Amino acid sequence: MSIQQNLNHYRQLLPPKVTLVAVTKTKPVEDIKEAYDAGQRIFGENKAQDMAAKYPLLPLDIEWHFIGHLQTNKVKTIASFVKLIHAIDSLKLLSEINKQAAENQRVIDCLLQFHIAEEETKFGLNYDEAREILSSETFKKMENIRLTGVMGMASLTDDTKQVAREFDQLSSIYHQLKSGFFPSSESFKELSMGMSDDFQIAIKAGSTLIRIGTGIFGKRNY
Ligand SMILES: *Cc1c(COP(=O)(O)O)cnc(C)c1O
Numbered sequence: 001m002s003i004q005q006n007l008n009h010y011r012q013l014l015p016p017k018v019t020l021v022a023v024t025k026t027k028p029v030e031d032i033k034e035a036y037d038a039g040q041r042i043f044g045e046n047k048a049q050d051m052a053a054k055y056p057l058l059p060l061d062i063e064w065h066f067i068g069h070l071q072t073n074k075v076k077t078i079a080s081f082v083k084l085i086h087a088i089d090s091l092k093l094l095s096e097i098n099k100q101a102a103e104n105q106r107v108i109d110c111l112l113q114f115h116i117a118e119e120e121t122k123f124g125l126n127y128d129e130a131r132e133i134l135s136s137e138t139f140k141k142m143e144n145i146r147l148t149g150v151m152g153m154a155s156l157t158d159d160t161k162q163v164a165r166e167f168d169q170l171s172s173i174y175h176q177l178k179s180g181f182f183p184s185s186e187s188f189k190e191l192s193m194g195m196s197d198d199f200q201i202a203i204k205a206g207s208t209l210i211r212i213g214t215g216i217f218g219k220r221n222y
Pocket of ligand 1: 068195
């Protein structure tokens with residue numbers, strides 16, 4: 001199936017409240033162009049240098065989402081244009097984004113990434129770490145960051161019950177943070193969870209942003 005057909009397939013499946021992030025990591029600009037021509041405007045990359053290389057070659061109304069682990073020394077390369085950074089896992093990273101956003105006279109939207117999977121290797125915070133960040137004076141002084149929600153990745157397993165439990169856990173973290181730290185914020189509303197293999201489980205658990213790569217662009221060649 002073509003990229004356009006795949007996109008149409010997802011559009012038909014997704015409830016109106018769920019936004020599709022087309023994950024283009026490792027994929028060439030031509031593929032992104034094809035998705036753009038089919039109406040897609042939100043794209044996700046997980047390497048700062050790749051995103052910075054593709055950005056000037058594509059239309060300016062694209063919303064670029066950074067979805068991977070972001071090293072502090074790479075923030076500078078994407079700070080002038082990135083729309084949403086999905087994977088905040090430390091106060092240090094948030095501080096650097098705040099600084100670079102200020103230099104570009106922007107406010108950058110960010111999501112806190114939580115570790116919900118069994119695997120040790122996945123990045124992310126636990127609830128107490130997030131609370132510590134949100135309670136810190138350093139965070140409260142940041143003027144160029146807007147936290148708009150949370151993100152997480154479930155375990156890579158065929159056990160759909162486990163995946164559902166992990167997404168439910170992220171959803172409950174989101175609701176706790178919302179009531180504890182953002183009770184009157186309209187912008188703290190995103191639950192970024194679900195990929196090609198588990199997005200339907202994620203949507204049942206309340207996802208608002210699904211991140212689909214393989215399902216749209218086919219397998220990746222590394
Ligand atoms: C690669 C990636 C995706 C997309 O994964 P697919 O299985 O190809 O849909 C989603 N989220 C993150 C964080 C990724 O790195």
